[in-house]
Amino acid sequence: MLIKLAWRNIWRNRRRSLIVLTSVVVGLVAIIISDGLSNGMIGQMLFNQINLNISHIQIHKKGFNGNKLVKNYIPDYNKVDEVLKRDPSIKAYSKRVFVTGILSSANNSSGVMIYGIDPAEEAKVSIIKNSIIEGTYLTNNKRDIIIGKKLAEKLEVGVGDKVVAMANTLKGDIGSDVFRIVGIFRTASSEFDKTSIYIVAAAAQNMLNIGNKYYEYAIITNNYEDVDKIQKSLENKLGKDYEVLSYRDLLPMLIYQIEIYKETMWILNLIIGLALIFGIINSMLMSVFERVREFGILMSIGMKNSKIYLMIVIEAFIIGIIGTIAGLVIGLLLEIPLTHTGIDLSIFSTGLEAFGIGTIIYPIISAGNIILSSLFMPFIAILGALYPAYKAIKLEPIYAIYFV
Amino acid sequence: MRLLLKLAWRNIWRNKRRSILTLAAVTFAVLMAIGMRGIQLGTYALNIKTAVELFSGYLQVQTKGYNETPKLSLCFREDKNIKSAIESTKGIQSYSSRVYADGLISFKDNSRGVAIFGIQPDKEKEVTTFVENIDTGKFFTSDSSDEIVVGSQLLKNLNAKIGDEVVLLAQGFDGSLGNQKFKIVGTVRLGVQEMEATVVFMGLKSAQSLLALGNKVNVIAIKANDLNNLNEIKNSLNTKLPNKNLTVLPWNQVNPELQQAIQLDNISGILFLGILIVIVAFGILNTVLMSVTERFREFGVILSIGMPQKKLTYLVYIETLFIALIGLLFGNLLGYFVNYYLILHPIVFGGELKKLYELYHFLPELRSSLQISIFIYVSFSIIGISILSCLYPAYRVYKLEPLKGIRQT
Numbered sequence: 046m047l048i049k050l051a052w053r054n055i056w057r058n059r060r061r062s063l064i065v066l067t068s069v070v071v072g073l074v075a076i077i078i079s080d081g082l083s084n085g086m087i088g089q090m091l092f093n094q095i096n097l098n099i100s101h102i103q104i105h106k107k108g109f110n111g112n113k114l115v116k117n118y119i120p121d122y123n124k125v126d127e128v129l130k131r132d133p134s135i136k137a138y139s140k141r142v143f144v145t146g147i148l149s150s151a152n153n154s155s156g157v158m159i160y161g162i163d164p165a166e167e168a169k170v171s172i173i174k175n176s177i178i179e180g181t182y183l184t185n186n187k188r189d190i191i192i193g194k195k196l197a198e199k200l201e202v203g204v205g206d207k208v209v210a211m212a213n214t215l216k217g218d219i220g221s222d223v224f225r226i227v228g229i230f231r232t233a234s235s236e237f238d239k240t241s242i243y244i245v246a247a248a249a250q251n252m253l254n255i256g257n258k259y260y261e262y263a264i265i266t267n268n269y270e271d272v273d274k275i276q277k278s279l280e281n282k283l284g285k286d287y288e289v290l291s292y293r294d295l296l297p298m299l300i301y302q303i304e305i306y307k308e309t310m311w312i313l314n315l316i317i318g319l320a321l322i323f324g325i326i327n328s329m330l331m332s333v334f335e336r337v338r339e340f341g342i343l344m345s346i347g348m349k350n351s352k353i354y355l356m357i358v359i360e361a362f363i364i365g366i367i368g369t370i371a372g373l374v375i376g377l378l379l380e381i382p383l384t385h386t387g388i389d390l391s392i393f394s395t396g397l398e399a400f401g402i403g404t405i406i407y408p409i410i411s412a413g414n415i416i417l418s419s420l421f422m423p424f425i426a427i428l429g430a431l432y433p434a435y436k437a438i439k440l441e442p443i444y445a446i447y448f449v
Numbered sequence: 450m451r452l453l454l455k456l457a458w459r460n461i462w463r464n465k466r467r468s469i470l471t472l473a474a475v476t477f478a479v480l481m482a483i484g485m486r487g488i489q490l491g492t493y494a495l496n497i498k499t500a501v502e503l504f505s506g507y508l509q510v511q512t513k514g515y516n517e518t519p520k521l522s523l524c525f526r527e528d529k530n531i532k533s534a535i536e537s538t539k540g541i542q543s544y545s546s547r548v549y550a551d552g553l554i555s556f557k558d559n560s561r562g563v564a565i566f567g568i569q570p571d572k573e574k575e576v577t578t579f580v581e582n583i584d585t586g587k588f589f590t591s592d593s594s595d596e597i598v599v600g601s602q603l604l605k606n607l608n609a610k611i612g613d614e615v616v617l618l619a620q621g622f623d624g625s626l627g628n629q630k631f632k633i634v635g636t637v638r639l640g641v642q643e644m645e646a647t648v649v650f651m652g653l654k655s656a657q658s659l660l661a662l663g664n665k666v667n668v669i670a671i672k673a674n675d676l677n678n679l680n681e682i683k684n685s686l687n688t689k690l691p692n693k694n695l696t697v698l699p700w701n702q703v704n705p706e707l708q709q710a711i712q713l714d715n716i717s718g719i720l721f722l723g724i725l726i727v728i729v730a731f732g733i734l735n736t737v738l739m740s741v742t743e744r745f746r747e748f749g750v751i752l753s754i755g756m757p758q759k760k761l762t763y764l765v766y767i768e769t770l771f772i773a774l775i776g777l778l779f780g781n782l783l784g785y786f787v788n789y790y791l792i793l794h795p796i797v798f799g800g801e802l803k804k805l806y807e808l809y810h811f812l813p814e815l816r817s818s819l820q821i822s823i824f825i826y827v828s829f830s831i832i833g834i835s836i837l838s839c840l841y842p843a844y845r846v847y848k849l850e851p852l853k854g855i856r857q858t
Contacts, residue, residue: 060742064735071731079724086717112606114559147553147562153520154620156551156562156647199518217558235706236643305813308798309492312815313485313721320481320725324732327474331739334466390716404713 047352051359061332062364068328069368069422070375072321076418077376079317081384081408083310087303088409091292093233094299096172098160098241099292100139100263101272102279107288109260110295115144115215118258120286125262128282134267134275137169141261142249146212148192148242150200157196157242159210161249170265173230173243180204180228187248190224193238194231202226210242212253220252322425329361329429333437340437341445350438357437361430365423373419383408453760457767467740471772472779474736475835478729479780480787482827484817485725487788488796489718491818493711498676500707501700502578504639506545506670507679509703510535510686513696515667516703521550521622524665530691535671538689540682542674543575546666548656552619554599554649556607563603563649565619567656567666576672579637586611586635593654595629600645601636609633617649621661629659671697726830734838737769741842748846749854762847766839773835777828784824791817 055062095101103110104125109117119125122140129138142161147154160167164183168174173191174182183189190208192200202208204226211221224244232238250256266275272291279289293300340353384407391404437445461468501507509516510531512523525531527546535544548567553560569592574580580588589596597617599607609615611633618628631651639645657664673682679699686697701708748761795816 061739064739068731068735071728075724075728079721082717082720112608145561147551153518154551156564201518213560240643305798309815312488312796313718316481316485317721317725317728320477320728320732323477324474324728324735327470327732328735328739331467331470331736331743335739335743388720390713390720406717 047356048359051356051363054356054360055363061335065325065328065332065361065364065426066368066371068321068324069365069426070372072325072425073369073372073418073422074376074379075317075321076314077373077380077410077415078408079314080414080418081380081410082388082406083314084409084411085384085388085406087306087310089406090299090303090306091296094296095269095292097232097234097237098171098173098263099295100170101266101269101292102262102264102276103290103295104262104264104279104283105260105288105290107286110288110290113143113145113260115213115253115255118255118260119262122259125283125287128279129262129264132275132279134271136265136267137166138262138264139163139166139170140246140259141167141263142246142253142255142258143260144212144249144253146210148196148200149209149211150202150206152201153199155196155199156240157210158240159212159249160241160243161246162243163246167243167263170263172232176230176232177228178231180226182228183243183245184227185245186227187245187251188223188225189227189248190242190244191228191230192226192242193235193240194229195235195239196242197226197229199239204229210244210252214252214254216254220254222248222252224248322428325422325425326429329426330433333357333361333430333433337433337437337440337445337448341440341442341448344438344442344445354434354438357430357434358427361426362423365426368426369419369422372422373415376415377410380408380410384410453764453767457764457771460764460768461771467743468772471733471736471740471769472776474729474732475773475776475831476779476783478726478733478834479777479827479831480783481725481729482722482831483780483784483823484787484791485722486718486823486827487784487817487819488791488815489715489722490820490823491788491792491816493715494676494818495814495816497700497707497711501676501704502672503582504577504579505700505703506576507673507676507700508541508671508683508686509698510544510669510671510690510695511667511698512694516698519549519667521548521620521660521662521667524548524622524662524667525692525695526664527666527669528691531669531695534686534689534691535669538682538686540673540675540678541686542672543572544669544671545569545572545576546653547573547668547670548653548660548662548665549667550619550656550660552617552649554603554607554615554617556609556613556615559607561603561606562647563599563617564644564647565617565649565651565656565659567651567653567660569653573670576670579639582637582639584636584638586633588635588637588650589652592652593658594652595631595655596634596651597631598635598637598650599633600648601638602646603648604633604636606646611635617651617659619660621659622663622665623661625661627659627661629655631655726834729831730834730838733773733835734841737839738842738845741765741846745849745854746856747854748849749851749856752849752851752854758847758849761849762843765846766843769835769839769842773832777831780831781824781828784827785819788817788819788823791815792819 106117106119129135144159146159148157183191206226207223209221209223211219214220276289276291343353387405387407389405512525515523535541550565552563552565554563570580570588570590584601588598614630614632616628616630621627673679683697683699795814798813
């Protein structure tokens with residue numbers, strides 16, 4: 046009976062119900078969008094690095110990450126290849142030769158990190174192929190090199206120019222080779238662009254005079270959230286001669302930064318949450334106060350106080366639920382297209398254009414937060430109805446009728 | 450008009466409950482927006498200060514073109530005229546000279562590319578904090594000692610320990626290859642992993658002799674007493690500098706990545722502020738709409754006794770604007786107190802993040818700001834959205850038919 050009454054009350058004065066309803070809908074849409082944005086920005090910080098060159102998991106010889114020496118090559122790369130090929134949770138991997146050295150042009154020289162790669166394999170694990178802004182990506186030509194935009198500026202070279210790379214060989218003397226720049230890349234990290242160069246793996250092996258050896262496996266898994274599990278299983282399969290590191294181990298400072306960012310976002314979302322709770326409560330307060338006279342009449346014709354109170358709460362709850370459903374639908378309809386196209390922040394500020402791909406934010410919808418706030422919403426609507434309903438039933442019916 | 454103002458004022462206080470709810474919506478909107486923007490701007494200011502004080506300094510004097518392509522050859526003589534120009538500029542607290550060159554460090558059979566900085570430890574302390582960010586060992590104290598301090602990761606990579614002797618190799622100003630033995634006496638942390646793996650600090654004079662530079666330097670780092678008047682200092686120093694090849698650059702040109710990162714964050718902050726403003730705009734719209742439609746019966750009566758429809762619409766508008774202005778006042782006052790409180794008692798992140806502080810002297814905290822622009826922008830945007838959100842309720846009043854109004858429930 047009460048539920049029926051409440052339902053009819055809602056539709057009796059549509060204007061009033063719609064106003065409360067919009068405040069719930071706007072609130073939920075705002076939560077979905079701001080949550081998606083903050084997840085997207087946090088993801089952005091992480092994925093920029095993961096896609097750049099870190100990947101999900103790296104495998105080296107034990108101790109290589111702390112001390113990147115030429116002698117610390119992977120003991121038996123055939124074994125690692127076998128393990129990785131059999132593991133269904135691994136999407137792609139790239140074998141790299143890695144060594145620090147010096148790159149010189151006729152004008153200048155700079156300390157660099159030299160990556161020797163298989164161009165086709167590397168394109169599957171990192172964005173380097175798509176970051177080329179001038180010239181082309183590496184082919185299998187052993188004389189080819191690609192370098193970052195910043196480094197090219199520092200060395201004052203361009204596509205087609207010759208550069209000399211130098212590095213310590215296994216025996217301790219200096220190996221060097223001449224390369225021709227075929228491409229220049231620009232990534233979201235100018236530090237990376239300043240210090241990293243790519244050549245073909247065989248060319249790096251030649252320069253270091255090490256034969257068919259590799260230093261690093263960069264692995265992309267099917268789902269980066271399972272990384273801990275996959276890391277454990279790889280550790281078990283490979284044994285103690287190898288180190289298996291996840292992006293969390295490789296980017297400790299970034300993980301800290303993300304933690305800080307998460308807390309900041311939490312506080313911003315808290316402020317937004319407070320504002321929308323206040324909005325819902327405010328409109329609910331007003332809409333129930335408006336009806337005190339009506340409750341007075343109900344009381345005078347003999348309806349019990351507790352029943353009136355319950356009726357008001359049920360009304361608020363129903364409005365809350367309808368608003369939540371509408372908000373969910375509208376919010377997701379707005380957000381889902383954005384997760385594909387992204388929001389390009391550089392259109393808001395010309396200063397950011399140089400920042401490259403780092404300025405496009407792809408919102409990420411996280412089911413957990415949305416479900417939680419959806420469950421929460423109807424109760425916030427009730428919260429706004431509690432005080433005025435209490436006030437209404439405390440009044441003598443005759444005063445309630447005269448209440449303005 | 451006077452009558453309308455008077456009527457509006459009395460209407461507001463006639464039904465206090467209704468007015469207070471609208472007032473609360475506006476006050477709350479202003480408070481939330483000021484609070485949010487305050488935290489954003491305050492935290493940026495704190496981050497900028499921490500970052501520029503760690504290494505780059507507030508301003509740098511360099512040879513033109515050095516910033517784009519740092520080359521040893523783009524150096525200048527640090528003579529009396531330059532010093533007196535810097536010292537006589539208002540707002541400059543301290544300054545310190547540096548030399549920078551790429552080189553190679555070798556320890557046993559192990560060598561790596563490094564970035565060599567020649568600095569003046571006693572003066573550098575007055576400008577930046579990295580000298581005090583010593584991780585292990587100590588910092589050298591003399592400009593001309595043969596002691597060096599390296600990034601903590603570099604020490605590990607070299608497999609060396611404090612007290613070991615290393616050889617540094619670098620191409621000098623005259624093209625000759627300088628090489629010399631140095632003793633590692635300490636390691637520093639700089640918060641950027643790449644730097645920790647490549648940075649070597651030595652005395653300015655030792656660096657000048659290793660690089661055959663004479664008494665030339667590459668950079669003079671300057672600390673100002675305030676982040677906000679850097680442009681004035683820059684301009685006044687620029688005109689005083691005796692050598693026309695020299696230029697003064699503020700931190701955001703020396704370190705454009707920091708500037709961009711903060712800009713990026715700022716824009717996302719504005720997006721969040723936008724979401725907040727949409728919410729509070731709806732909050733204000735809803736309360737105004739409800740308080741107007743609630744009074745349709747009253748308006749119907751007024752219209753029936755001959756009030757022109759236009760005047761009634763004005764009346765409603767004036768009432769809402771009154772409430773909005775009062776709300777603005779309260780909101781700004783409360784916002785001022787909240788932001789003031791958050792400046793005195795910043796939100797400090799606990800737990801794991803404290804490690805960060807210990808490692809990098811980087812403050813994991815959120816601080817607020819009392820910049821006057823926050824209050825002005827927020828006030829204008831809230832008054833703007835109040836005016837906008839009143840349009841629809843006012844339109845409803847304008848279209849109200851007296852009889853329908855009277856029968857309204």
